[in-house]
Amino acid sequence: MTIKTYREAIIDAMKTEMERDEKVFVIGEDISGGRGCGDYEGEAAGGPMGLTQGLWEAFGPKRIIDTPISETAIMGAAAGAALVGLRPIAELMFSDFFGVCFDQIYNQAAKFRYMYGEQAATPLVIRTMVGAGIGCGPQHSQSPHSIFANIPGLKVVMPSNPYDAKGLLISAIRDNDPVIFCEHKALLADKGEVPDEAYEVPLGKGTIIQEGEDLTIVAIGQMVGITLSCSEAFSEKNISCEIIDPRSLSPFDENIIFDSVEKTGRLLIIDESNPICSFGSWIASLVSQEVFSSLKAPIKVLTPPHCPVPAAPNLEAAYLPDSDEIILSSVNMVNYK
């Protein structure tokens, strides 16, 4: 067991799988950080956030493929490569850019299996950075995971820690369907224990991070860490929380949440989506349909407001759900009569 960052865990997963399977390759903008251009002999930066660092040196330009800034071509080429049996990892540098290439993701890659039947498989991973918190403003900070989860044919995962980042990415690369792998930019430097060897965290399995009796909290991505930071306050207020990280939004482990709500009778969901049709509201809908009689209080969904992500740091802080809101909501739910 080694201590690694979330970023290193992601690189580790790609390296492991590229060594194991020659059909795996990475394609995207600046993924070799200039080394793709030919004569430049400096260190390959591995993208603006260093998420492909070291891969060019290990695998060279045939499998670490720098592209022009052409997201439609990248996503379409990755879809086509998957359709003929390669196993592409396509990098969509910031998830906000899905707006320029979504046709290739949702009309093409996501539908090949269904449109063409069993003759087709689409083993494609789209790695993409999501999330607010580091001042990138309206077009580099969004969390469109709810939009992705709405599309039949796509699988969607969002790891909240380095261990899950490596294990989920390995599972995604080995999976035969298109997987949107959401990397939260505010978590890239977070550290945790990560085994050196390859291991899978299965798609579609949530995890109970902390067991509790009074209240179920479902937190997604960056919201997991913010929830854990409330632990002391929860103890002070004598609230026993069961904290669940779904990790995978599609397929989604609904049973882990139903079981927990049947025990606690209360559900707080914390999701970085915008509120309308958010993934959090889908969880609330499922729980109210399936385990309504267990509920002792109305379900609460905490999300940012229905507005873009602002650049001003104070406004961005106000945009994101924070520990004060989580604690207040939890207290209100436990005291609900």
Add this chain to the structure above:
Amino acid sequence: MQLSREKLLDAYTRMRKIRVFEETMRDEFAKGTMPGFVHLYIGQEAIATGVCIELDNNDTIASTHRGHGHCIAKNSDIEKMTLEIYCRADGLCGGKGGSMHIADLSVGMLGANAIVGANAPIAVGAALRQRVEDNNAVSVAFIGDGASNQGGVFEAMNLASVLKLPVLFVFENNGYGEFTGVDYHCGGGDIAGRAKGFGMPSYKLDGSDFFAVQETTAEAVKRARNGEGPTALECVAKRWYGHFEGDPQHYRTKDELESIRKNNDPLVIFRTKVEEAGILDAKDLDSIDNNVIDEISSALEKAKDSPVPDVKELTKNVYSDDLGGQVA
């Protein structure tokens, strides 16, 4: 004419199959026996055939919403195609694709595509096999004149050029993007010239002439296999019918349609050339015509009598492991 007699017979068979197949679809659509939209390939037979005759089974093509001709030219099974267009359980795609999304991966036909121009990046992806695993398969994107204006097509040409990938961008300029004439919709009017701007050899040729298409394709395929990168072909032909069946074609005159069918028949042009050269005679060609008619009418009967997909199939194959979006 460097092709063997055998290959010429093969080419003529593919073209005749496309013609008869599409005429049959036209008749059946008019009778109301088939579901959905149908876009006919008649008038462009020499393009799909001239290109695909130079490809192997391992080579791939990415097609358009007007895709029946590409399927046939790539040697897809006529009966399974007909079943798919009739949305039957035993069709190529299990009946869930239909005419506009028909695919036959067993022959490298990567799918018709109902999103105009979206196939071009996909074709570039299939060509990545050369870079990633030294597989010399060639990849073709068929692109209409309408699709030639799509941004994704430009991105695809640029990426193929930058990475020197074995792609043929085959522009089928049939005069109309849906209802809108190419003179109106194509800025500069020079599709081949635009492709040249991306740094690839680019040719404008007569798409009603099988030999013009086949000879240029042979050269482009050779370059592609040698790792010399992509080529563009602008094949100018005529669309004999509307954008889709049922299109009243208010945008063109009866005279234009009559003149097209009289002067731009790719099959007549082919027959004249091979008969004048004394390579094939009318008897050989007529016998192909008769065989093709029989094959297609039997496929049609089979399709009409075949079962539709079971309703249980509705939610199958959304994922390869049949995990639904919410199933753990």
